[in-house]
Ligand SMILES: Nc1ncnc2c1ncn2[C@@H]1O[C@H](COP(=O)(O)OP(=O)(O)OP(=O)(O)O)[C@@H](O)[C@H]1O
């Protein structure tokens with residue numbers, strides 16, 4: 001039972017929820033049922049079919065609509081007298097600035113990515129508004145409370161970086177299926193269908209191969225009037241045949257490893273089989289490009305089947321062809337999306353052909369999709385438990401009950417008969433570069449590093465700062481903003497290209 005004091009704290013509170021997905025839906029319901037009356041929700045997404053199994057405020061008829069708005073309408077149906085303000089927008093939009101955050105008594109996160117969480121953490125610190133942060137992965141979950149100066153901020157402890165692999169493991173010496181998936185998704189898929197101006201480790205090999213017979217044009221580019229079948233086979237032979245031969249020529253690499261086997265399309269597939277059996281035309285007339293599927297046009301049904309090398313090769317060529325024939329407009333701007341069937345088919349097939357080359361066991365499309373999308377299946381119950389814990393902490397925050405703040409971990413197996421483990425929050429980390437004023441030191445080669453490297457790789461990528469101002473003493477070297485004078489913009493652009501040593505003050 002809530003005390004009078006708690007009820008009045010809840011009633012008078014203005015809260016901001018960021019994210020109206022798995023946790024967010026549960027949270028909005030629990031807030032409304034706990035007596036909260038002024039709730040603002042930011043979510044940038046629209047509802048997808050795959051959300052419906054757990055984001056229970058949404059129905060099939062809502063697919064394509066704003067999550068924030070539909071969530072609001074759904075809750076108003078059973079709590080018509082409360083105020084819910086939805087924003088269908090990215091929390092990183094400049095409209096949600098420090099002044100915006102200052103309006104709230106507490107901010108509650110139901111996000112699914114580090115970048116947005118870091119952003120909200122920083123705004124809460126700047127606005128001095130308490131933050132209740134949360135996350136779930138399958139059966140695991142946690143809720144933490146962040147109050148400037150009192151408890152650690154979201155960034156006080158370095159977060160384990162998402163698993164990455166050494167580049168050479170991916171480009172030359174894969175030993176696990178996941179290495180082949182990363183290669184297929186981040187290198188090959190990106191190279192063929194993504195932004196080709198981006199540097200990509202496949203470049204290295206593409207230029208030396210092109211050198212011999214062609215002018216130095218990118219091997220991966222489809223030539224003018226090149227038949228799509230020929231193009232597909234050329235790419236196949238290049239990445240699974242030629243590139244492997246090149247790798248084999250470096251004997252040292254293979255001293256203590258199994259040598260991979262080059263695979264050429266003529267070995268994996270009967271010559272021109274696809275053309276002869278004519279199966280490829282079936283997909284041609286579809287109106288909805290997103291429903292195009294290589295499996296469908298090849299008559300393959302089960303995503304659970306592990307395909308043979310020949311089947312993978314067929315799917316590879318068919319998927320590549322379908323991208324060019326039905327989704328040509330997207331080529332050059334695609335990025336891998338686990339919900340894009342054709343992309344998953346292509347990546348599965350490419351990863352399997354590469355796995356076959358390296359003697360790694362092949363996997364089904366279903367398994368490959370899980371690995372490629374980094375999917376841990378969401379558990380609705382965990383989200384509901386976490387949402388309840390967020391509200392409990394929010395109420396403590398509103399009552400200024402600092403002593404009783406807890407970080408709570410939801411465990412997969414009971415420990416000391418408990419599934420929920422409460423821990424007292426930690427003090428702020430004195431050397432946190434986000435919430436304390438500790439200087440950081442960085443050593444760079446001032447003759448090689450450009451200001452651009454520092455801004456892009458360190459300040460933006462590593463420290464996650466979006467609009468930095470870079471000064472040296474009182475000299476302003478770089479800043480970002482909409483209201484800068486033209487000559488300043490030109491000046492900063494020029495500075496970015498300079499190496500440190502060439503700045504006159506050094
Ligand atoms: N920068 C952001 N601004 C606003 N909303 C965001 C931002 N980043 C993530 N979100 C929202 O946070 C929510 C997270 O919800 P959830 O973890 O359930 O993910 P999902 O995208 O709904 O589902 P899944 O990724 O599991 O398919 C999403 O609705 C997403 O739109």
Ligand SMILES: [Zn+2]
Nearest residue numbers: 153156432435
């Ligand atoms: Zn901190």
